[in-house]
Amino acid sequence: MPQSKSNPGEKEVKRSLDSSIADGASFSVMAGLGDTYVPPFAVALGATTAQVGLLTALPYAISGISQAIISHIPGITERRKEFVLLFAFIHGIAWIFIALLAIFLLPTEMAIIALIILFSVYSALNAVAIPPWSGWMADLVPEHQRGSYFGKRNAVAGFALLAATIAGGWLLGLLEAVLALQAFAVLFLFAFLWRMVSVFFLWRMADVSAETKIIPIHPWDFLSSPAWHCSRTFAIYVALMQFATNLAGPFFVVYMLRDLHMDYFTFAVLVGITSLVRIVSMPYWGRLADIVGSRNVLRVSGLLVPIAPVLWVFSAEPLYLVFAQVFSGFAWAGFDLSTFNYALSSASKEHRVSFISYYSLMNNLMIFAGALLGGLVAEYFASASLLWMHGLLLLFLLSGAIRLAVSFVFLPLIEERKLTRSVDEYFEGAQTFRNECSEIAHSRSTDARATGQFHEGSGRSNMLKRVLPLGSADEQNLSRDDHATSCGSRSLRHVCKRSG
Template identity: 30%
Template sequence: MPDKDHIHQHCRRARASWLRGTLRRSQQEAAASSTMTATSDNFFNAYAISLGASLGQMGWVAGLPQLFGSVAQLISVWLASHFSRKQFIVICALLQALVVVMMGALAAWAPDNAVWLFIALAVGYHGFINLIQPHWRAWMGSIVPQRRRGAFFAARTRLTMVASLSVFVLGGGLLTLSQHWGMTWLGFTLLFSFAAMGRFTSAWLLWQMHDPDDSGKDKDIAFIVTLKNFKLAWQDSCFRKYSLFIASMQGMVAISAPYFAVYMLEVLHFSYLEFVIVSVASIVTQFISLSFWGRFSDKFGNRYVMVFTSCLIPILPLLWLFSADYGYIILVQALSGLAWSGFTLSTANYLYDIRPHQSDFATYAALQAALGAGFVFIGALAGGLITVSSAELLIWFKQDIGLTGPIFTVFVLSTLLRSLVSYWFLPKLDEPKVRPRPELLKVIFRIGRFNAITGMSLDWLTVVKDSNKKPRNDPHPPQDTQ
């Protein structure tokens, strides 16, 4: 009969074996899923334009999927309680792949109501992403050893960034060629087919991974418990002011955000490759500047970064009015990346600092995200209404300036409203008492997905070590889009 030492050694070897295989497959899955994000939501606005979306419909493209995605994340914990964690994630990934297949088929089919069908598919796409997200974070948190999290997610970041950028640029080239041949629909069909293949591969790799907590969840989890937690969080005055500030800014940004793609593709007549390069300018700037903002906020506090970037963000739409030169627009996008990287990082750290000690960070983050999605939905629809109304008004005054007039109208209005939000909320936000922090806050980044509100978004997490060099739990869980 084997003694206890042999049993423990066998268990350690078995755990080491499945852990190595699971982490290896997780890195492979990162590359597969990034091909989906790089070829799908990176081109959502451009795809809607190619389907003939009107100015009003672009507001729905920007707002409705974000709103349903946020709702999906709120109900995710309750819904997943009826499945094992891995089973739930894999099923959602497969369904998302099918949604992407239908997007590709839509490009070839091109029915009369193609835009509305695409909006419905985009709702499903974002819904499945957000159903997966909380459980993927928990899964990775349970299997990646704390001492290896920094190296693991840094490697994952490099892998996904290279894959995403490569596919993004190649996708722009493919669309440019198909446009030149008068077959843009074929380019989008191929892109979404490739994206679906990436997601199917991702689902297969997820199924091959080991989940140590793959038993069914507690069947008695009630959605009302989550709602009660949200109510308690909302009673916190500091958190309430912060959430209203972030959500209001996102809503004002959403007024103009969908129309930058319209302006570049329809007014300036950029090729898809030129459109991609402009987006990449923002990506690179974000990636470079996030480390700078992280060091700056650690030294001087997050509120200073919030104030500076909140004063910079309002002027960004206004800068597009001064020149249509391609080089100038790349510089504007680079400035946009600088501003949004600081704003995203400082506001996320600020949320961690203001939440009550030992409270559930996920509850606060989910509530803030849901509120932001609601404001984005309202802002995007308002932007569509404004563009349509301004176009009709210009026609009534017999001013035939095409799309330029309505688009510039929302650019100017978004600038004014962003400025008003900053002016109203910033004086009300106090510098919170910073909790005891580790010696070093090391920020790890990965390119997430192209967001209709702020362009290319970067997911990030912090890996921390205390002064005694002992591992501790991450204050922010891995923000992987899946």
């Protein structure tokens, strides 16, 4: 029987958390069979580099706008489970329509346009469920267990993604000789079935009553108020990193399949290696975040991530690329976990859905801009060369350089989260300062995304950030009813002192 909406007991919470792990695994199988192979499907259809960039970019723009709208719809907090279940089900149905493109082959240009539109709708359907899902999970998972729980959840999801990705590549290579492009339809229909399994496990989870109502964050407050200084700095950093990453991210699949002429199984193995490394390293990063805090993990991983795309410019040998993928998986596991941890602690419960929606909007718009610009730059670099590098290799180098510059500028500015004052007290002070002297952000991805976004050819779509912790372990002094951070408190005291 489905759980009634209430404050669940310990057994209900445990069953819900186990079901969430199964949901994450099922979602990952769907992504491994579906999301991973949408860009290869586009390449097989004859899409240009710029069109592959648009296939990645447009879903993010639509998803970000959708999330921003959803955060202002009344009643989401009170009906989170119903809302998530509805959109998760429709999200799965979208795979049937994508599969039809592979069954009933249209003229090339028409097929590519239809794929971009359908994949954008598919991404938006998942994106709108992320804010209420995040709040739902935050209410289910005890704060002191978030790091270890989401580390375990991500490890299981990563293993499922690895297995599905490699199985998909093997199956695609096996069926391609007989079915040609229609072999992709088989994968996409399997993706639909696994999404339905995911929906089943979501249905088994307890419908936790939200303890607080949603309080929307006004955009101007986030952009100008000292109360949101730390959250604003963090959000800008992550958004710029998403921009730099997606200058190159969508085009690793083009490089592997078109330029290196990899078969689908080799492609799947290289993509899957990143998931394997995530399985091994995610629990480590999670425990480390619980001990030293998300900021310190972010500072380390934020300097590792820029190296990942640069590794691809030195060799195209498969064994070397295995090393590049191992490094990429390790670096991104730490970066994703720490940013999600930090994002969850960036807003109080009543502001969380609004904050997640705005934060997602910022990230999605920057991903859109990065992928779109990356496609144009890739076309420009097609005939350019520098030393031994040419074409997409120059784009990978540029992406790494911009990531490094962004990390050097912003990482020293990001403060640890230590909540010291109530939301009402904090915003009263911020409002007083604004009146006397004449702000949202979001979390996640997560689960999400992406999606066609590839981090150094990892095949991990941003939509999969729903699989990752939109809230994992932040510091144990995090108060669920507070928002003000130590950084924010200092900022507010400084400006009030200056005005006085």
